[in-house]
Amino acid sequence: xxxxxxxxxxxxxxxxxxxxxxxxxxxxxxxxxxxxxxxxxxxxxxxxxxxxxxxxxxxxxxxxxxxxxxxxxxxxxxxxxxxxxxxxxxxxxxxxxxxxxxxxxxxxxxxxxxxxxxxxxxxxxxxxxxxxxxxxxxxxxxxxxxxxxxxxxxxxxxxxxxxxxxxxxxxxxxxxxxxxxxxxxxxxxxxxxxxxxxxxxxxxxxxxxxxx
Ligand code: SAH
Numbered sequence: 001x002x003x004x005x006x007x008x009x010x011x012x013x014x015x016x017x018x019x020x021x022x023x024x025x026x027x028x029x030x031x032x033x034x035x036x037x038x039x040x041x042x043x044x045x046x047x048x049x050x051x052x053x054x055x056x057x058x059x060x061x062x063x064x065x066x067x068x069x070x071x072x073x074x075x076x077x078x079x080x081x082x083x084x085x086x087x088x089x090x091x092x093x094x095x096x097x098x099x100x101x102x103x104x105x106x107x108x109x110x111x112x113x114x115x116x117x118x119x120x121x122x123x124x125x126x127x128x129x130x131x132x133x134x135x136x137x138x139x140x141x142x143x144x145x146x147x148x149x150x151x152x153x154x155x156x157x158x159x160x161x162x163x164x165x166x167x168x169x170x171x172x173x174x175x176x177x178x179x180x181x182x183x184x185x186x187x188x189x190x191x192x193x194x195x196x197x198x199x200x201x202x203x204x205x206x207x208x209x210x211x212x
Pocket of ligand 1: 132
């Protein structure tokens with residue numbers, strides 16, 4: 001199979017997993033996942049599977065990236081926070097849909113590698129920072145949308161507080177090595193609405209900064 005065929009398959013897989021939003025599909029067609037997968041696994045970049053990246057972390061499964069992005073319902077003027085930069089792939093997809101994306105990771109090395117890829121792809125509306133995202137990003141709050149790409153035991157309080165009224169947060173919730181539930185939280189005038197979307201499996205949200 002050549003690259004063009006692999007990319008066709010990639011989009012087909014997304015659709016067959018329920019990613020139907022046209023803007024999300026277009027963004028995922030434009031952002032080449034291969035740019036975010038280094039070394040040994042690069043030739044599996046278009047498979048619908050999570051893959052290992054630096055620092056013992058993983059780049060998420062493309063269909064899960066698609067479904068989470070779709071659930072987030074990002075609007076063109078939105079300011080978005082992603083917790084868990086990892087490879088930077090999810091942030092890059094979000095950057096085509098939003099006005100500005102802030103993405104944070106507890107591993108400095110992942111942040112700097114992701115920054116290199118953003119620059120190479122000419123994605124200028126992403127700010128990547130090394131930070132413990134479970135505490136939110138007070139300097140930039142509030143956010144229209146928040147996407148957490150690591151599993152928390154509960155939706156972190158500081159992130160709920162940084163969500164604008166009418167804003168949406170998507171977060172995997174559950175015990176770290178079990179299957180988690182993907183939850184969509186909508187902030188209303190009076191509180192928060194919770195919708196359960198689907199089972200997922202993510203690496204855990206860990207407090208504090210990483211060693212590298
Ligand atoms: N969205 C990524 C995949 C995320 S993997 C992608 O598109 O490739 C989950 C990431 O969450 C890991 O890189 C891990 O380092 C990060 N992480 C875990 N706990 C965190 C925390 N408290 N603050 C910021 N990042 C965290």
